[in-house]
Amino acid sequence: MNADAWKTFPNAPLPGTRICATADAPTTGVKSFDIDGFPLILVASAEGLRAYVNACPHQFLPLDWRSSAILSGDGDLLRCSNHDAGFDACTGAGIDGFAQGCALDPVPISVHEDALLIGGPSEN
Numbered sequence: 299m300n301a302d303a304w305k306t307f308p309n310a311p312l313p314g315t316r317i318c319a320t321a322d323a324p325t326t327g328v329k330s331f332d333i334d335g336f337p338l339i340l341v342a343s344a345e346g347l348r349a350y351v352n353a354c355p356h357q358f359l360p361l362d363w364r365s366s367a368i369l370s371g372d373g374d375l376l377r378c379s380n381h382d383a384g385f386d387a388c389t390g391a392g393i394d395g396f397a398q399g400c401a402l403d404p405v406p407i408s409v410h411e412d413a414l415l416i417g418g419p420s421e422n
């Protein structure tokens with residue numbers, strides 16, 4: 299997996315770009331954002347908050363296009379609302395259906411003061 303693949307998407311934000319206030323990050327389920335044309339989805343996975351490019355590798359539609367109820371109750375499985383591709387919510391790895399053999403592109407995030415930012419802690 300190329301950890302920097304997210305940077306190749308159109309309108310990929312620079313490290314340090316604000317996503318939202320930390321208080322607005324999801325504690326259950328998912329929440330999607332359009333950051334100046336860049337689609338991002340925050341996922342309250344079983345192992346903590348994760349961020350992915352909100353483009354399912356099956357047809358590059360937003361994972362939550364048809365419904366935002368796409369995270370399993372235990373936070374382990376993310377299931378695309380379009381054609382049911384299943385991904386490991388903690389890693390983005392494709393594990394079921396159209397997701398097999400591909401993966402979501404993770405986006406590093408970090409917290410600075412009361413804001414959630416694009417980029418790992420060393421970048422901000």
Ligand code: FES
Nearest residue numbers: 354356378381383
């Ligand atoms: S677009 Fe996600 S499964 Fe088809």
